[in-house]
Amino acid sequence: MKDAPINSPLVLAGAGHAHLVLFRRWLDDGFRPPAGTVLINPGPDAWYSGMMPGLLAGRYTAADCAIALAPLCQALGIELIDDSVVALNAAGNVITLAKAGALSYQTLSINTGSRPPPPVLNDGSIDLVPAKPFAEFFQRWQLWQRGEAPARLGILGGGAAAVELALALRKSLPASDVHVFSGRALLEGHACGLMHRARNLLLARGVKLREDVYIDQLRQGQAMNGERPLQQLDALILVNGAAAQSWYQDSGLMCDQSGFIRVDDTLRSTSSSDVFVAGDSAAHAGSQKSGVYSVRHGAVLARNIKAKLTGGELTAYRPQKSALALLSTADGGALVHYAGFTLSGRLIGKWKNHLDQGFMKKHRLTDAR
Ligand SMILES: Cc1cc2nc3c(=O)[nH]c(=O)nc-3n(C[C@H](O)[C@H](O)[C@H](O)COP(=O)(O)OP(=O)(O)OC[C@H]3O[C@@H](n4cnc5c(N)ncnc54)[C@H](O)[C@@H]3O)c2cc1C
16 A cells, blocks of 8 residues: 555545445446545455344354455555545545545545444443444454453444344353343334344343433443443443544535535535545435445445546436345344244345345455456
8 A cells, every 4th residue: 555645536435335336336337437546444444234243143254244455446446545534624625644644636435434422421431342443343352252251241222233233242252241222112113023023032142131221321330321320331332323423524514413424316415516425424315324225325426426537427316215124143044024024034044144245245356356
């Protein structure tokens, strides 16, 4: 990896799911971005979220779940810069990188994702472990696996990822007590059958579940709701939704009330025609914060960045109404709600594995071209 160029015709920030799809599209249709195009990402790999719970359950290796960026960049003539965006001045078309400093761009595509929000008050007495970035979370899990596992391990969140992580960690860290704290009903918004089945599965595996509890403080080793202590913990994994990176809001780009960057239907910033945003970073009506939506953004992003660079027409992204929730259950099986039925078992697990492996095979360059 070389030093950042001073001016770039196209900067791709973050190797999120949408950019992986964009790479594949450009490889397939023979498009090559202009010389001087860069990808900025901390670390050499992109991690696929759908397989992370399986990795932590010991069902996959890290190599199964990560896509090496260097071969993709090399094939597309893109320079890979191991760095992070820490600031953006949209009015001046300049981004600032943590290590390499300022870099100006003609077109910028942001796919840097989100992070789970930490509790409001934290005195540092509980080891706080965000589920993202995945590479760091995985490193922490490896330490735990080597015998430093927390005796009392909390998971903050009540969505699909929290359920999957709880089941995975219960399996791979059998000496740890696993406590799930869901601010609402577990899997709220999903079909009743799925909520019920997931709840029963957690309890059957010995996970301690608390629903409708909002943890806002961590003090003296206690997870607390206001002044009410709820549970003594040694570590708390955050998988409680999506928070924006602070530089989105400080960039001068129009953002929603949560700090995500507003885009129109072409995935272009509503306040700068030089900036595209996809995946969790984007505030787009109809899109949800999930890997599935980011993947769908990728196809439109590939078309529209190419169109901007070559003087073509931009096309609109039409979000799907909903996404299938397929939850891995850490035993080779999975849970799904489909066509009015909640189904579980190894066949569903095989189906999920097939879909996940298909994504990896398609987007990894060593396997397919
Ligand atoms: C445990 C877990 C399991 C999940 N499972 C699923 C699932 O099965 N299906 C699903 O649809 N969703 C799932 N999700 C949600 C999913 O992870 C996110 O919604 C999805 O990753 C968002 O994709 P993205 O493309 O926006 O960004 P990400 O996939 O988060 O990628 C962002 C990329 O940008 C890089 N980056 C971050 N900050 C910077 C920066 N400042 N500068 C440069 N680069 C940066 C990161 O290193 C990363 O490579 C899961 C989440 C978790 C925590």
